[in-house]
Amino acid sequence: xxxxxxxxxxxxxxxxxxxxxxxxxxxxxxxxxxxxxxxxxxxxxxxxxxxxxxxxxxxxxxxxxxxxxxxxxxxxxxxxxxxxxxxxxxxxxxxxxxxxxxxxxxxxxxxxxxxxxxxxxxxxxxxxxxxxxxxxxxxxxxxxxxxxxxxxxxxxxxxxxxxxxxxxxxxxxxxxxxxxxxxxxxxxxxxxxxxxxxxxxxxxxxxxxxxxxxxxxxxxxxxxxxxxxxxxxx
Amino acid sequence: xxxxxxxxxxxxxxxxxxxxxxxxxxxxxxxxxxxxxxxxxxxxxxxxxxxxxxxxxxxxxxxxxxxxxxxxxxxxxxxxxxxxxxxxxxxxxxxxxxxxxxxxxxxxxxxxxxxxxxxxxxxxxxxxxxxxxxxxxxxxxxxxxxxxxxxxxxxxxxxxxxxxxxxxxxxxxxxxxxxxxxxxxxxxxxxx
Numbered sequence: 001x002x003x004x005x006x007x008x009x010x011x012x013x014x015x016x017x018x019x020x021x022x023x024x025x026x027x028x029x030x031x032x033x034x035x036x037x038x039x040x041x042x043x044x045x046x047x048x049x050x051x052x053x054x055x056x057x058x059x060x061x062x063x064x065x066x067x068x069x070x071x072x073x074x075x076x077x078x079x080x081x082x083x084x085x086x087x088x089x090x091x092x093x094x095x096x097x098x099x100x101x102x103x104x105x106x107x108x109x110x111x112x113x114x115x116x117x118x119x120x121x122x123x124x125x126x127x128x129x130x131x132x133x134x135x136x137x138x139x140x141x142x143x144x145x146x147x148x149x150x151x152x153x154x155x156x157x158x159x160x161x162x163x164x165x166x167x168x169x170x171x172x173x174x175x176x177x178x179x180x181x182x183x184x185x186x187x188x189x190x191x192x193x194x195x196x197x198x199x200x201x202x203x204x205x206x207x208x209x210x211x212x213x214x215x216x217x218x219x220x221x222x223x224x225x226x227x228x229x230x231x232x233x234x
Numbered sequence: 235x236x237x238x239x240x241x242x243x244x245x246x247x248x249x250x251x252x253x254x255x256x257x258x259x260x261x262x263x264x265x266x267x268x269x270x271x272x273x274x275x276x277x278x279x280x281x282x283x284x285x286x287x288x289x290x291x292x293x294x295x296x297x298x299x300x301x302x303x304x305x306x307x308x309x310x311x312x313x314x315x316x317x318x319x320x321x322x323x324x325x326x327x328x329x330x331x332x333x334x335x336x337x338x339x340x341x342x343x344x345x346x347x348x349x350x351x352x353x354x355x356x357x358x359x360x361x362x363x364x365x366x367x368x369x370x371x372x373x374x375x376x377x378x379x380x381x382x383x384x385x386x387x388x389x390x391x392x393x394x395x396x397x398x399x400x401x402x403x404x405x406x407x408x409x410x411x412x413x414x415x416x417x418x419x420x421x422x423x424x425x426x
Contacts, residue, residue, distance in 0.1 A: 016293075022338070031418040033421070034370070038387065048296070052282075060270070063308070
């Protein structure tokens with residue numbers, strides 16, 4: 001006959017308290033299980049508190065910082081402007097402690113994953129034409145200007161003798177960027193994301209950094225700046 | 235490295251028009267999280283809900299959720315795909331919960347199922363418990379079902395529940411205890 005341990009357990013459960021240690025038998029364990037299921041079926045009581053989520057985030061960040069000093073690898077890949085943070089070390093120890101077998105895929109980059117990381121690409125339409133966006137004379141060294149060709153819009157700027165053009169659409173949710181010329185930044189009106197004129201993500205307030213802006217091919221012919229844009233369908 | 239894809243071509247001189255053959259459309263799959271922060275934000279809610287559904291109280295669910303992320307995030311390679319990360323978190327949650335019960339009760343009161351393919355990337359929450367509760371409640375005598383609904387689902391105190399049912403507080407307590415015993419027996423029968 002089940003009795004006191006279950007009563008105590010249920011009283012605590014219904015008061016929202018932590019589970020007290022006990023040594024239930026089979027029947028009592030089943031009653032406790034049923035009590036948990038009943039309690040957990042109460043609607044609206046299973047969302048994590050915002051303060052808890054924020055606080056745990058802070059604690060993890062602190063733990064991660066500690067770990068980085070001794071065993072994590074933070075590296076900048078060559079030919080890439082994206083910082084790739086690879087967290088490693090301690091794997092064997094943690095796996096042993098928790099009895100978890102981590103599959104090979106957790107350890108190695110598989111080819112399929114290489115398609116997804118946000119790296120800066122050059123916009124290459126299936127079919128395109130060179131379209132004029134402005135006069136060379138209008139774009140001095142260090143300057144930047146906006147253009148809109150209908151099918152694409154963006155910003156072209158001149159560094160030294162080189163021209164570079166990037167998309168004018170934020171990679172987060174597609175808001176149209178504006179040129180903050182004094183700061184040499186492209187800013188998103190939606191979530192304060194900002195990009196460099198080269199298209200690198202400089203600042204954001206999102207959980208995940210948006211990818212950099214795609215680049216456009218740009219050239220100068222006979223005093224005219226041209227961008228390679230997709231051919232518009234008739 | 236990603237050959238070709240990132241290399242800027244230099245078509246400074248060339249025909250005014252060009253085109254290239256169109257490849258087949260590919261579905262987007264195998265996305266990876268960019269960093270631990272994204273792993274945390276995307277998964278903390280379902281891990282917490284899962285833990286809550288297994289322990290039934292907030293303080294323990296919070297502690298267990300914290301333990302899952304503290305244990306799982308450090309050794310986690312961020313290059314793992316989203317389904318891999320979720321599966322790994324779930325396996326970690328399973329181990330953490332088992333340890334919690336063994337420590338408190340000397341046995342596992344509730345467990346997290348191993349299986350449940352959640353490759354869909356959508357809901358990872360186990361939702362069979364509320365259904366089971368409904369089935370079990372439906373099989374109880376009226377007064378048993380009533381007391382459990384009032385106390386567990388609607389959060390009334392014993393006194394309030396007793397008032398609503400028109401019985402004494404002592405009666406309500408006994409009723410609740412017997413109702414739970416019966417529900418547990420039915421639940422076990424359902425499971426087997």
